[in-house]
Amino acid sequence: MSSDSQCGNLDNPDTLTGLRVASVFIILLCGTSGALFPVLAKKSSWLHVPKMVFEFAKYFGSGVIIATAFIHLLSPGLDELSSVCLSPAWQEYPYALALCLLSIMSIFILELVAFRWGTARLQRLNMTHDPHGHHVGSHAAHGPESTPEVPSTKFADKESQSIHEPDDVDDAAAAAQIIGVAILEFGVLLHSVLIGLTLAVDEAFKVLFVVIIFHQTFEGLGLGSRLAFIKLPPRYNYVPIAAAFIYGISTPIGIAVGLGIRSTYNPGSTTASIVSGVLDSLSAGILIYTGLVELLAHEFLFNKETINSSNGKLAYALGTMLFGCGIMALLGKWA
Template sequence: MAKTIFYYVLTIMQLLPAMVAAECRCEADDLPRDGKSLTLKFKLGAIGAILGAGAIGVGLPLLGKRISVLRPENDIFFMIKAFAAGVILATGFIHILPEAFEGLTSPCIGETPWQKFPFAAFIAMVASIGSLMVDSLATGHYRRVHFGGKDGNKEVSINSKVVDEESNGAHAGHVHVHTHATHGHGGGSLVGEGSDELGEQLSKLELIRHRVTAQVLELGIVVHSVIIGITLGTSQRLDTIKPLMVALSFHQFFEGMGLGGCITQAKFKSRAMATMALFFSLTTPIGIGIGIAIAGVYDESSPRSLIIQGIFEAAAAGILIYMALVDLLAADFMNPRMQANTRIQLGSHISLLLGAGCMSVLAKWA
């Protein structure tokens, strides 16, 4: 799965320079542009700042083995994830989706068919449905691989065990178990061996779910990061580059925390965790590098550029909104451990609002 994501994004980055080269142009930008050498210095500085911020953000949750407060089993981890989920949700709704609407409804690309249908919303919806399908299919695939083709529904196997024990005169109660990726419900009693087996099965399903979530989330973040990096790299005005550099540094830091939390819960091997963290940290700087390289032929107001960027931004928005609501917030806020603890609930709600609020404020500059 990780290799597939890597090749997919690599293909996107190779095709973007060719796709965004302008053929048909809208009116030229009459605003004055600053010297190339001066803007290049700030762009190179932006690469270093954004790389460092992203690496720190994604790296902090991965230090859970050394910093006890950042471990997934601690209560504060719920609050950290809620803050990061708020950041990712605001990124989709406030930062990316409006840009997609603006690009795909621009007068530069013509009235037909772009002005006749809300393509940005449609693409975001399709991307959300696609994320759900990938989520479901990948989870099903991992279940079949890990359980050797056996029926993953433990309700059947555990109930069969209870029936066998009852027929042998053993004491057993009625059991009704629903197995989900993040939680389970049980009623009655179950003797030791079956209970241990069910617990192990639930742990495997939860781990599989976390791994799929981390990989799909990284895909959505990477697509957006490359596009926003190209935007900064092609800009020729310092009053655009300076605030964008600061805003993107905070943006990458907070998004990195959200992704790092998911990677930590997924319990990948150390090499896989390092690869995913490095890949996330490098995507925006790579996008800036691509933008610098194509700055001479790139016109952000050309029809082709607007369409390509609008499509990718709408898709990224759909992926991030789905992941934030379903795989991050719903999974944690419906967790029995959180629902049984008012302090965790209150802290997580406040963290969610703070994360979404901070990211919304940054929309003023980026």
């Protein structure tokens, strides 16, 4: 049977129903644990997780996010928007790449606007910013850094002699970081829901199930390691935890929806190919920009601690990042 004749057909297997239902809870546990562990470990005073573990998770996670963008999002987007089930007009232009480019430019413009707004706000408060983007106005996922210049703009604690910034600066920083989390998580969530839908109806369920367990755990670790290092006022401490839980339930929701509509949902149909292709391509752009600019550039090129570190420490960071990237790229062979 040709590929064209498959486009309108619905042939979702009605097998392994019990295991498919169990996969909702198994992947919920794995994905949530991967995303939540770095966040809770960072906040906890009794776990005493070594700094090296956090550094491993951070660099490993950066590699995972970049590989996810290219292998698990952009590549499927190209396949879906060039499907033979679509009209010939879809074959005349690389729409997946154009949508990815649109996404990258949109995030860049958003970052630029946030940079200008944040810089102006800091100047009004007599504070400086790092020209590489480490400032309160940035929505960088790794967290803002600000440098006080004028003591009169701070409130000193007489007992501890510690310096605290005004509430409005904290609010600006919190808003900037929450935007950063939302952008990073949005790209990951769309992909997670779509692979949940696919898992619910895929004929090769067993292989895909095992791969997605590792996929969601590693991706959760990558996201969680970024969430763990953002700096928010105490009243916003729930944000990283909530973001980790939202990630954890995304794929199970996709699986549950897929199981519910498996009698009518055709992942190879024209509509499904267009929707999946568009979402995958846009998500790829988000993660490409976030991974290359906010993670790699800020962690390696513009991070003074990394630049001034020993060759061994730098090699460890690069090796860990490449290891995460390689493992996630390898998983793309099956999912």
